[in-house]
Amino acid sequence: MGITSRLPPSSTPDNTAHIAVLGAGAIGQLMYHKLSVNTQAVQANDVVFIGRDKLTRQQPLSFIDHTQHTHESLAAILGTDDDRLVRIELLFVCVKAYQVEQALIPLLVKLSPQCHIVLLHNGLGPHLPVAAALAKHQGQGLSLGTTSQAALKLSQWQVKHSGFGVTQLGHYCGALISAKLKARLTNLHCDNQPIEWHQPVLPVLWQKLAINAVINPLTALNHCANGQLARAEYQPQIRAIIDELVQVAKYDGITLDKAAISARVYQVIDLTAANFSSMYQDIAHNRATEINEINGYICQQAKLDHLNVPINQSLVDKVLQLSQS
Ligand code: KPL
Numbered sequence: 001m002g003i004t005s006r007l008p009p010s011s012t013p014d015n016t017a018h019i020a021v022l023g024a025g026a027i028g029q030l031m032y033h034k035l036s037v038n039t040q041a042v043q044a045n046d047v048v049f050i051g052r053d054k055l056t057r058q059q060p061l062s063f064i065d066h067t068q069h070t071h072e073s074l075a076a077i078l079g080t081d082d083d084r085l086v087r088i089e090l091l092f093v094c095v096k097a098y099q100v101e102q103a104l105i106p107l108l109v110k111l112s113p114q115c116h117i118v119l120l121h122n123g124l125g126p127h128l129p130v131a132a133a134l135a136k137h138q139g140q141g142l143s144l145g146t147t148s149q150a151a152l153k154l155s156q157w158q159v160k161h162s163g164f165g166v167t168q169l170g171h172y173c174g175a176l177i178s179a180k181l182k183a184r185l186t187n188l189h190c191d192n193q194p195i196e197w198h199q200p201v202l203p204v205l206w207q208k209l210a211i212n213a214v215i216n217p218l219t220a221l222n223h224c225a226n227g228q229l230a231r232a233e234y235q236p237q238i239r240a241i242i243d244e245l246v247q248v249a250k251y252d253g254i255t256l257d258k259a260a261i262s263a264r265v266y267q268v269i270d271l272t273a274a275n276f277s278s279m280y281q282d283i284a285h286n287r288a289t290e291i292n293e294i295n296g297y298i299c300q301q302a303k304l305d306h307l308n309v310p311i312n313q314s315l316v317d318k319v320l321q322l323s324q325s
Helices: 026-040 083-087 097-110 127-136 179-186 202-222 226-230 232-251 258-271 278-284 295-304 310-324
Strands: 018-022 047-050 057-064 070-078 088-093 116-120 141-147 150-155 158-163 167-173 195-197
Touching: 018 026, 018 083, 018 097, 026 047, 026 057, 026 070, 026 150, 026 158, 083 088, 083 097, 088 097, 088 179, 097 127, 116 127, 127 141, 127 167, 141 202, 167 202, 179 195, 202 226, 202 232, 202 258, 202 278, 202 295, 202 310, 226 232, 226 258, 232 258, 232 295, 232 310, 278 310, 295 310
Parallel strands: 018 047, 018 088, 047 070, 057 158, 088 116, 116 141, 167 195
Antiparallel strands: 057 070, 141 167, 150 158
16 A cells, blocks of 8 residues: 655756646545555556645545545645646546536646647537637647446545446547557456547437436435346436437437437446436535536537427426426
8 A cells, every 4th residue: 555646846957748636526535546556566656646736735646436435645636826737737627527628727827738638527518618718729639539437425535446348538629649558558458447449429429418417416316226227217208308318419410319328328227227316426525516517518509400309308397497496
């Protein structure tokens, strides 16, 4: 159980490839640990967090891997004004979907124009203002992704890797990710936790959107674990959510196979049967939900295309009502 400290002081000459994670939720900490564990042998001191305020500090962390082995480490959390932000070559944005714009856009001017940004969150939508901001200012390259790896936050800085899954990534706009950084990420690939690159990436993200658009609001509204949605009584609603989503995606130029999407949704319901969705948990803990970036994104795109999506709209309304009650 070695303790490691990351990122040299700003005065130190430095040629390493730095990776930063913005957002220290369960997935942000999981990404941090996977990137750090993977690189310690090759190249120490190059994975950091970016904090929410100006304070740069060190933070003890604890990570329980899938073999139940505990790794203790000391992470650098860079303040939002730290001049070392300019050294970051790859930034993983793992904040909640509704926090992306506010957390990321003010940072763009502090990052190097060569830094590549990856958004990794549930839902869709934040990529649009981020891409517009990039086009206007620094022009960093942007990739989008989704992961079905699962992690559980046991306390603020203690995370357990609780389920294997695939991480799917793909280029969205600006400069492509460099071959060196892509190789670093691809190195994370190991049994049961592949990294896949998809071009174009949007169809993959719409498929994940379908999974979240079904499971998240239905479990939150019906106070149930994911597996309950396999019951026959939910079938008409699930079919209607998917029908509307597939229609909107088509108007957005994304052709989805309805049968394949439905099969995948039921597969995830089965694979995560005992889990409580993130939206269920957000409601249970009185936190904001990602409904606006999940079913709300479907409604927003439908409106642009003059389509009606009554089921998705009613789910948005009911979840917003529930979170205000
Ligand atoms: O991503 C999820 C979430 O809870 O947000 C699913 C796939 C629905 C698993 O619970």
